[in-house]
Amino acid sequence: MVKKGIFIVIEGLDGSGKTTQAAILAEKFFKTYNVLLTAEPSSGKIGNFIRECYLYENERLPTEAEALLFAADRIEHMHNEVKPALDKGKLVICDRYIYSSLAYQGSAGLSLDWIKTINTRSLQPDLSVFIDVSPEKVLERLQRKKSVMETLDTQRKVREVYLKYVDNGELIRIDGDKEKRLVAEDLYRVVSGLLKDAKKFV
Numbered sequence: 552m553v554k555k556g557i558f559i560v561i562e563g564l565d566g567s568g569k570t571t572q573a574a575i576l577a578e579k580f581f582k583t584y585n586v587l588l589t590a591e592p593s594s595g596k597i598g599n600f601i602r603e604c605y606l607y608e609n610e611r612l613p614t615e616a617e618a619l620l621f622a623a624d625r626i627e628h629m630h631n632e633v634k635p636a637l638d639k640g641k642l643v644i645c646d647r648y649i650y651s652s653l654a655y656q657g658s659a660g661l662s663l664d665w666i667k668t669i670n671t672r673s674l675q676p677d678l679s680v681f682i683d684v685s686p687e688k689v690l691e692r693l694q695r696k697k698s699v700m701e702t703l704d705t706q707r708k709v710r711e712v713y714l715k716y717v718d719n720g721e722l723i724r725i726d727g728d729k730e731k732r733l734v735a736e737d738l739y740r741v742v743s744g745l746l747k748d749a750k751k752f753v
């Protein structure tokens with residue numbers, strides 16, 4: 552079946568501005584398009600488990616289990632929210648997606664191929680953007696309690712994997728060190744370009 556909507560994914564380290572930028576982007580398109588602004592971990596059963604019972608506990612699960620949990624949440628999210636919205640022709644903006652699994656569980660030692668394999672049931676995004684901010688800066692920005700993954704060493708390794716996908720062209724890099732308004736302008740430009748090319752909305 553042909554996908555009718557457009558699926559955009561925003562990636563980056565913890566505290567890099569994903570939620571801020573996803574919200575600004577959605578706001579810019581709300582008047583013109585039917586937008587679904589969503590995020591991972593999702594608000595479904597598995598996503599709630601990840602957020603409430605796992606991320607802020609002190610111990611990490613075996614990395615394979617962690618990857619499978621995120622992949623399972625992604626399938627539930629696809630099934631219940633993302634795919635129905637795309638079928639209705641909506642513009643779906645998702646804060647984190649498969650590249651988060653590749654970057655976080657991949658940098659923790661798992662095979663990137665295996666992570667891709669367990670995520671093959673989830674849809675390919677039309678555009679994936681990486682908001683790039685240095686690991687030092689993101690940890691400074693995060694005032695709240697840090698999750699099990701938010702150490703400098705982890706964030707550095709996570710960024711390396713993200714950059715690998717920037718290099719091979721799967722992720723579009725945006726400089727996230729700039730002030731919010733300027734990052735938002737860059738993001739808007741990239742997404743508008745895609746929409747024009749797709750000739751879906753313009």
Ligand SMILES: Nc1ncnc2c1ncn2[C@@H]1O[C@H](COP(=O)(O)OP(=O)(O)OP(=O)(O)O)[C@@H](O)[C@H]1O
Pocket residue numbers: 563564565566567568569570571572692693727728729730731732734
């Ligand atoms: N370009 C920016 N310059 C300075 N501060 C920013 C910028 N973008 C976001 N922030 C601030 O950094 C903090 C983290 O931003 P935000 O919550 O959007 O990041 P996130 O990537 O969604 O983080 P998380 O991984 O925790 O969900 C917030 O306090 C936000 O106001």
Ligand SMILES: [Mg+2]
Pocket residue numbers: 569570571646
């Ligand atoms: Mg966020």
